[in-house]
Amino acid sequence: MRKRWISLLVTALLIAGVLTPASPAMAAPTFRVPFPCGQTWSGQTRSGHSPAYAIDFNRTDDAGDPVVASAPGTVDVVTNLGNTSYGKYVRINHGGGYTTYYAHLSGFNVSVGQTVGYGKVIGWVGSTGGSTGPHLHYEQRLNGSDIQVRFNGGLALYWGTKNYTSGNGCSSGAGSGTVDTSGTPLTVRSGPGTGYAAVGTVADGTKVTIACQTSGTSVTGTYGTSTIWDRIGGGRFIADAYVYTGYDGYIPNVPRC
């Protein structure tokens, strides 16, 4: 969390019924370019594409290049449709109704049920199915319908061709923060909520490393009211309302737990 006066203003507006809080469960994942960190790929959208909002990615000599998960999730489809449609493709379920599709792969590096994080290699660029040359066909869907692709929250180019540079898996993705309780030790819970067991405390002023963030019970703290909880270790969660992270809400490069 960041500036307490902003949080207090938002809280006041919420109480006044001026704003409706977005449900964290419905928040879109932070998707990243589906290639390893630092690579630049040309992504093409076109209105005649099926489905319309898919992106076809290419770069020079791209056959066999690794394709990576664009957000954390669970692999729920790994299949081969033969010489039609997607050919060999992978689908990842990101929760909240969001899925991503990676099609025309030459091979697979994951299996159904596998949990993947940012940057995990899921397969390799190919030309299987109804493809006339090596490329990655990529989609983002919500509740089964294709949606306009976003990377790091920014809308892809519709319609046309644009270079996208990957920031996917560039680091551990961990964030950091400082506990601010005005003196009282902050209770550490075994899960993201006040109903979970207390498993320790962290002192006011402690710098913490945040491995991932998730939503849990609502807590009102130094930086206003928030349902965000920060995982600071295995089975160790603290309420983000008491942590200065530099951001109001989720930290952009930190994954969801």
Ligand SMILES: [Zn+2]
């Ligand atoms: Zn395509």
